[in-house]
Amino acid sequence: MKIFSFLLFITLFLFGSVLVKATVINDEISKKYSQIFSQNILNDADINNYKKVFEYQEACEWKKANKYILEIENNILMGHVLAQRYLHPKCYRSKYLELYSWLKKYNDHPQARRIYRLAVKRMPKGYKSPLQPSKVVG
Structure with missing residues (x-):
């Protein structure tokens, strides 16, 4: 039972850290995206x-x-x-x-x-x- 609890804890910890990393917005990418799509291509x-x-x-x-x-x-x-x-x-x-x-x-x-x-x-x-x-x- 202790092994199962330990594995569950490790799994949740690793999964949670991946989710946090995935939700962090990369500021550099965000600025580049805004720069590209804020300009009009056609006059x-x-x-x-x-x-x-x-x-x-x-x-x-x-x-x-x-x-x-x-x-x-x-x-x-x-x-x-x-x-x-x-x-x-x-x-x-x-x-x-x-x-x-x-x-x-x-x-x-x-x-x-x-x-x-x-x-x-x-x-x-x-x-x-x-x-x-x-x-x-x-």
Whole structure:
């Protein structure tokens, strides 16, 4: 009985010390996290331009969307902009080379599988196969 009590005490002590260590917030990590996520990636002009681009593309107004695309400084969302265009169900018929180029650059995006399938359907004879979407890691 004494051995059982001793083992129980040791187990609780070790488990408790691990819990305390796990709940302590590392101040360095917290500051770095705040520094990274407190900065805006896009400026206000780019935010408005992206909103207009997505809005105009949804309405099939490609020329208006192109005007705002040219004004964008930070291209971080350009893969999503092009994916919306290339996958539009009614107003835009994407070409194989557009899809092929998109996959070379953005094959890690969520739309990559759909664009890949579309590229395979549109691939002319004798052309190189498009790059397959990358596997999700994590």
